[in-house]
Amino acid sequence: MSSAIIDEETVVQNRDEQTQPLSRTLDVAISLFLVLAGGVFGAAGYLLAGFADVGRVTSWVASGRITSTEMSDPELIDAVYAFIWGSGVSLTLTGVMLVGAGIAFFGVQTRARRRFDATGIVSPSTTGNAILGAMVTIVASFVPFSPVIGGGVSGYLNRGSNDSAIRTGGLTGxxxxxxxxxxxxxVTWSLLGSATGLTAFILAILAFSLIVSVAYMVGLSVLGAYLGTHPSVVNAVSTTE
Incomplete structure (x- = not known):
């Protein structure tokens, strides 16, 4: 029997194992978790942005609580204020995105369940599974290589071909x-608006770091989705060990 036939049978078997969508209770719980987490992030960001005050930062610099050998006092005040304010706004936006993710997850899972009730066929939601996998990645961020875990969850739930694993894992990342x-x-935008500004060299370093971070998240998520889509790979590795 060729490897292509074996792979096809494995995929069919994996699909048959998933006889129904995630339960409605689990969908609601995940959606509520995302919405509540978004509310916490949004509230924290709002408070942090409100805490940013030029007078307060000026008093910190004047009292010596914040010092810099590279910046003048006015530049340091602008930079610290911009950083605090930018962090608050970014947390608020992250909260909004989490709330939106919770609403979107519930919507796509509800649509998938309605399709299942009408046809009896499980049609995994790539977007919903990717959102769930991303949530797992964020929650498990303290674990090394957490994107593999999140990608594995999304790939396992999606159960498809290699192309499906790449698509699901990429979205998860x-x-x-x-x-x-x-x-x-x-934060970069807020610092650009300060008197200190950002040199082209520092901005290039920050941009490169961001690209590496995103590539890390997407690459490991795709790997995790592939392993999740094909559990036989993990079983084979475990057997050889």
Whole structure:
């Protein structure tokens, strides 16, 4: 029997194992978690942005609580204020995105369940599974190579071909990268508006770091999705060990 036939049978078997969508209770729980987490992030960002005050930062610099050997006092005040304000705004935007992700997840899962009720055929939602995988990546961010875990969850739920694994894993990595991209964009924009500004060299370093971070998230998420789509790969590795 050729490897192509074996792979096809494995995919069919994997699809048959998933006889129904995620339960409605789980959909609601995940959606509520995302919405509540978004509310916490949004509230924290709002408070942090409100905490940013030029007078307060000026008093910190004047009292010596914040010092710099590279910047003058006015430049340091502008930079610290811009950083605090930008961090608050980025947290608020992250909260809004989490709320939107919760609403979107519930919507796509509800549509998938209605399709299942009407046809009896499970049609996994790539977007919904990618959102769930991104949430797992963010929650497990303290674990090394957490994007592999998030990608694995999305790939396992999606159950498809190699192309499907790449698509699902890529979306998972991109969704998980959105908070990082948001923080980078807002903080950089706020610093550009300060008196200190950013040199082209520093901006290039920051941009390169962002690209590496996104590539890391997407690449490991695709790997995890491939392993999740083809559990036989993990079983084979475990057997050889």
């Amino acid at each position: 991109l969704f998980a990268s959105l908070p990082v991209v948001t923080v980078f964009a807002v």
